[in-house]
Amino acid sequence: xxxxxxxxxxxxxxxxxxxxxxxxxxxxxxxxxxxxxxxxxxxxxxxxxxxxxxxxxxxxxxxxxxxxxxxxxxxxxxxxxxxxxxxxxxxxxxxxxxxxxxxxxxxxxxxxxxxxxxxxxxxxxxxxxxxxxxxxxxxxxxxxxxxxxxxxxxxxxxxxxxxxxxxxxxxxxxxxxxxxxxxxxxxxxxxxxxxxxxxxxxxxxxxxxxxxxxxxxxxxxxxxxxxxxxxxxxxxxxxxxxxxxxxxxxxxxxxxxxxxxxxxxxxxxxxxxxxxxxxxxxxxxxxxxxxxxxxxxxxxxxxxxxxxxxxxxxxxxxxxxxxxxxxxxxxxxxxxxxxxxxxxxxxxxxxxxxxxxxxxxxxxxxxxxxxxxxxxxxxxxxxxxxxxxxxxxxxxxxxxxxxxxxxxxxxxxxxxxxxxxxxxxxxxxxxxxxxxxxxxxxxxxxxxxxxxxxxxxxxxxxxxxxxxxxxxxxxxxxxxxxxxxxxxxxxxxxxxxxxxxxxxxxxxxxxxxxxxxxxxxxxxxxxxxxxxxxxxxxxxxxxxxxxxxxxxxxxxxxxxxxxxxxxxxxxxxxxxxxxxxxxxxxxxxxx
RNA sequence: GGUCCGGUAGCUCAGCUGGAUAGAGCAACAGCCUUCUAAGCUGUAGGCCAUUGGUUCGAAUCCAAUCCGGAUCACCA
Numbered sequence: 001x002x003x004x005x006x007x008x009x010x011x012x013x014x015x016x017x018x019x020x021x022x023x024x025x026x027x028x029x030x031x032x033x034x035x036x037x038x039x040x041x042x043x044x045x046x047x048x049x050x051x052x053x054x055x056x057x058x059x060x061x062x063x064x065x066x067x068x069x070x071x072x073x074x075x076x077x078x079x080x081x082x083x084x085x086x087x088x089x090x091x092x093x094x095x096x097x098x099x100x101x102x103x104x105x106x107x108x109x110x111x112x113x114x115x116x117x118x119x120x121x122x123x124x125x126x127x128x129x130x131x132x133x134x135x136x137x138x139x140x141x142x143x144x145x146x147x148x149x150x151x152x153x154x155x156x157x158x159x160x161x162x163x164x165x166x167x168x169x170x171x172x173x174x175x176x177x178x179x180x181x182x183x184x185x186x187x188x189x190x191x192x193x194x195x196x197x198x199x200x201x202x203x204x205x206x207x208x209x210x211x212x213x214x215x216x217x218x219x220x221x222x223x224x225x226x227x228x229x230x231x232x233x234x235x236x237x238x239x240x241x242x243x244x245x246x247x248x249x250x251x252x253x254x255x256x257x258x259x260x261x262x263x264x265x266x267x268x269x270x271x272x273x274x275x276x277x278x279x280x281x282x283x284x285x286x287x288x289x290x291x292x293x294x295x296x297x298x299x300x301x302x303x304x305x306x307x308x309x310x311x312x313x314x315x316x317x318x319x320x321x322x323x324x325x326x327x328x329x330x331x332x333x334x335x336x337x338x339x340x341x342x343x344x345x346x347x348x349x350x351x352x353x354x355x356x357x358x359x360x361x362x363x364x365x366x367x368x369x370x371x372x373x374x375x376x377x378x379x380x381x382x383x384x385x386x387x388x389x390x391x392x393x394x395x396x397x398x399x400x401x402x403x404x405x406x407x408x409x410x411x412x413x414x415x416x417x418x419x420x421x422x423x424x425x426x427x428x429x430x431x432x433x434x435x436x437x438x439x440x441x442x443x444x445x446x447x448x449x450x451x452x453x454x455x456x457x458x459x460x461x462x463x464x465x466x467x468x469x470x471x472x473x474x475x476x477x478x479x480x481x482x483x484x485x486x487x488x489x490x491x492x493x494x495x496x497x498x499x500x501x502x503x504x505x506x507x508x509x510x511x512x513x514x515x516x517x518x519x520x521x522x523x524x525x526x527x528x529x530x531x532x533x534x535x536x537x538x539x540x541x542x543x544x545x546x547x548x549x550x551x552x553x554x555x556x557x558x559x560x561x562x563x564x565x566x567x568x569x570x571x572x573x574x575x576x577x578x579x580x581x582x583x584x585x586x587x588x589x590x591x
Numbered sequence: 592g593g594u595c596c597g598g599u600a601g602c603u604c605a606g607c608u609g610g611a612u613a614g615a616g617c618a619a620c621a622g623c624c625u626u627c628u629a630a631g632c633u634g635u636a637g638g639c640c641a642u643u644g645g646u647u648c649g650a651a652u653c654c655a656a657u658c659c660g661g662a663u664c665a666c667c668a
Contacts, residue, residue, distance in 0.1 A: 031610075034611060036612080046649075047610090056648085080611075166667090314594080316664070319665085323666070324666085358595065358662070359594080359662085360668090362595090393661095451603095452603085455596075461602080464617065467616095469617080470615085470617060471603090472616085475630065478628080482631080486628090489627065535604095542615085546631095546633090548631085548632085549623095549633085554627050591630075
């Protein structure tokens with residue numbers, strides 16, 4: 001059990017003992033003691049004052065005395081203005097160290113086991129992944145890790161939007177301008193090749209529109225009547241009709257894109273357990289909607305279009321099927337949600353999707369509930385803010401979108417440059433160097449994107465992201481490498497209990513933080529928030545570095561001190577390695 | 592206009608289920624490598640927690656209003 005939980009139980013017992021009343025555990029506030037006071041944890045007694053009918057100071061003093069008598073957890077206490085500062089026995093921490101220093105797994109049991117599907121990445125197949133996708137991907141992957149380590153069952157899912165007008169645009173442009181180009185003949189990564197034709201489509205579309213406008217057309221008509229746009233729409237109709245030639249081209253180009261995506265996912269170390277394709281689920285969505293219509297949950301307008309009325313929920317009417325029977329975005333999502341639940345029956349279905357779709361996701365959940373879909377209540381939108389540049393939003397039209405592959409390459413390059421400048425990698429083989437640059441570059445990138453609370457939009461500052469100092473992945477990785485270096489030199493570590501050793505205050509401080517790791521994991525899992533892991537692991541590394549400055553390990557004053565510190569260092573290394581692992585960041589042994 | 596989200600140091604962010612004198616990192620300035628990796632450590636400086644009012648023993652945190660910024664309200668995805 002967590003130390004804080006133990007303290008709460010002891011306090012509860014003491015209150016029962018002294019005052020013959022038993023307050024709920026949730027009434028007890030235990031904080032870290034502020035550094036300017038003596039103590040490890042502090043009980044705030046103000047909230048108890050009303051319940052017990054006594055002054056906070058008196059409660060604190062009486063509880064302090066009783067706790068000292070009854071519990072072996074505490075060494076001493078002091079009271080300042082209703083705050084009961086508790087000094088824990090060193091034994092609490094040394095026994096924690098002894099029991100855990102060789103741990104590498106750090107699994108904790110969440111209060112309730114859940115089966116959770118996490119859908120993330122979810123790209124369109126008309127262009128390569130960009131920087132905004134990276135935040136999504138890292139969030140989903142990291143959240144999945146965190147849920148698994150807190151003993152939940154996780155299915156990692158990728159929903160690929162492989163059909164629709166967007167891919168038809170790339171297809172049209174390729175037909176018109178491609179001259180049969182393939183990834184092989186051009187030496188271009190498949191997703192980039194298809195993306196190039198998407199750009200080409202838009203260029204041609206624009207120039208056709210300006211020609212039409214110059215001929216005297218209205219802008220709105222020009223937008224609708226530009227020949228290349230008509231061609232794209234024609235292609236979409238052919239696709240829906242199952243035209244063989246169109247389907248073949250569609251499959252070919254999508255396969256190029258998947259090959260390209262897979263290269264990027266591999267570089268990032270990203271995997272999925274299950275892939276869904278919207279081309280497989282939109283028909284199912286239609287079927288569910290027709291059933292909903294038959295049951296009278298949905299209604300039809302004169303033009304045969306199908307709607308749901310959400311005005312009682314404070315929202316609008318929402319279109320689910322066009323008058324011509326073709327599906328919209330929501331149609332597909334309903335089908336996919338149904339299929340997911342049919343296949344896996346999960347308790348919770350997490351959608352990692354940007355906050356511009358908050359409304360859409362709210363509506364999706366409501367519709368599923370109204371339709372009586374069994375998985376509806378488990379739908380959870382993990383909404384994250386957009387990634388912006390210091391100059392503002394990334395806009396594809398203005399060419400300010402940062403490509404994911406470029407970004408990865410850039411970070412790895414910077415890692416190489418920094419490493420070479422520091423000149424610390426003598427004896428590394430070429431392969432080891434390449435691996436190290438990848439570890440550091442990707443570590444910096446992932447950490448940078450995960451360290452901010454997901455729901456907040458964040459600013460990606462290229463200057464700052466290349467800085468490997470301070471609150472960054474490489475800082476934490478560096479601490480890990482330093483510890484590994486010490487442990488290599490130390491050789492085998494005695495497995496003795498070191499309870500006789502009198503730890504220093506910074507050693508105790510280290511153990512206090514380490515003991516909180518399990519609580520951080522549970523909180524991160526509960527809040528679906530990997531940034532808590534970033535903050536924690538950074539704080540741990542920082543505290544260790546400070547500890548290292550004035551504590552000699554290999555040349556410690558006594559064998560007991562040396563063993564204690566080696567065990568402490570091992571535990572630190574293991575937590576860092578584990579915590580970074582949850583972020584998808586690997587921890588190098590040398591750097 | 593309706594709904595939702597945000598506003599904390601020059602910059603990027605923690606803290607938000609109410610608790611002690613609001614914390615980090617970067618940037619700035621001043622120091623620390625004959626000693627386990629200086630990608631490190633220490634110190635200085637930097638704040639009307641957007642504004643106003645309310646709730647109470649106590650508010651950056653909760654409530655209300657206002658101001659500013661963003662998202663969204665498509666037969667787009």
